[in-house]
Amino acid sequence: MPLIETTALGMRYDGKVTALADLTLDIEAGVVGLVGVNGAGKTTLIKLALGLLTPTSGRIRVLGLDPIADGEQVRAKVGYMPEHDCLPPDMIAAEFVTHMARVSGLPAAAARERASETLRHVGLYEERYRRIGGYSTGMKQRVKLAQALVHDPELLLLDEPTNGLDPAGRRAMLDLVHRIGTEFGISVVVCSHLLGEIERICTSLVAIDAGTLLRSATLSSMTEHNDLLVVEIDEGAERLAAALTAGGLDVRRENRVLTVRFGEEDGAVYDLIRDAVADLDLCLHRLERQRHQVADLFRDRPAEEVSHV
Structure with a gap:
């Protein structure tokens, strides 16, 4: 009940x-x-x-x-x-x-x-x-x-x-x-x-x-995982984004944090990111799969036409 x-x-x-x-x-x-x-x-x-x-x-x-x-x-x-x-x-x-x-x-x-x-x-x-x-x-x-x-x-x-x-x-x-x-x-x-x-x-x-x-x-x-990888580096985010994009990945950058879209079958994406970071001699702080957040439910909500309490 x-x-x-x-x-x-x-x-x-x-x-x-x-x-x-x-x-x-x-x-x-x-x-x-x-x-x-x-x-x-x-x-x-x-x-x-x-x-x-x-x-x-x-x-x-x-x-x-x-x-x-x-x-x-x-x-x-x-x-x-x-x-x-x-x-x-x-x-x-x-x-x-x-x-x-x-x-x-x-x-x-x-x-x-x-x-x-x-x-x-x-x-x-x-x-x-x-x-x-x-x-x-x-x-x-x-x-x-x-x-x-x-x-x-x-x-x-x-x-x-x-x-x-x-x-x-x-x-x-x-x-x-x-x-x-x-x-x-x-x-x-x-x-x-x-x-x-x-x-x-x-x-x-x-x-x-x-x-x-x-x-x-x-x-x-x-709060289950979504289909994005979060990559955080100390510096060189723009160079890393360019390298990953050239490798065929869908990349978005915000300051020193990159988000990379991937599918469940795309295990090689981790290897591509690792190799690109090593080739560019960058300092990797974080590489993890992004989770949904409860706050995401409330983002970009349309304005209501009536008052609410």
């Missing part, structure tokens, strides 16, 4: 602004990256999955449930970490996470125990009795993650979990999310516009743009 299943899902705000348009997709279990530029419709999809919005058209199912008709059951099985700061500054973290556990239906004693355990998992056990208002941005993000985890959900929805963090904080947060997905056995959907970071931790990706689906696939298939 898919984590999230949509069929011709559409969402328009005030009948004017299109957030999602005829979106049909299945999000399977694992650590899934929901990627797209700001305004692509990622947050809208999460809000629809939580039953916070009613779709304009089509349908959405979360763990086989209707988020509107079965909202209480969905929220009992799903944890949500919002993008923006929404924490009460005067509460201590332990009290807040315990309160969120009680809201999720846990008895008082179990809620306190789960809150302490969850704050330990996110690295805030020693700081759990401090007021949230005195926390750093990274600590606040961890509190938001803890309240989403405290009721042991089947699915975790994280909206821009690295928002506002410095590079070290982003790495730590992504490592924590990866551990939750691999060691805790909880499926995670990570919503982000930072493609390079998300690729580090996800097993699959769903890429959307302007409310429409670009591609949904495993990460390995999205």
Whole structure:
């Protein structure tokens, strides 16, 4: 059963602004990256999955449930970490996470125990009795993650979990999310516009743009090799490009980096490049087959005629 299943899902705000348009997709279990530029419709999809919005058209199912008709059951099985700061500054973290556990239906004693355990998992056990208002941005993000985890959900929805963090904080947060997905056995959907970071931790990706689906696939298939070789040399790129072109190869040059097109059967291309580099007495830094990048999906997209959020 898919984590999230949509069929011709559409969402328009005030009948004017299109957030999602005829979106049909299945999000399977694992650590899934929901990627797209700001305004692509990622947050809208999460809000629809939580039953916070009613779709304009089509349908959405979360763990086989209707988020509107079965909202209480969905929220009992799903944890949500919002993008923006929404924490009460005067509460201590332990009290807040315990309160969120009680809201999720846990008895008082179990809620306190789960809150302490969850704050330990996110690295805030020693700081759990401090007021949230005195926390750093990274600590606040961890509190938001803890309240989403405290009721042991089947699915975790994280909206821009690295928002506002410095590079070290982003790495730590992504490592924590990866551990939750691999060691805790909880499926995670990570919503982000930072493609390079998300690729580090996800097993699959769903890429959307302007409310429409670009591609949904495993990460390995999205970043598979293409039919280009990358050749990087210290100097003499123009001479090498001329030599390879004279040898019958399709070559493109950008500064000191050459890209050479080849087919699966063209094993001799490697030998031609090697020999040309040696003959010209050049310093070879890199010779490798180029991989597709997730960012390639978003390049050269046509401008939309309507506004999107």
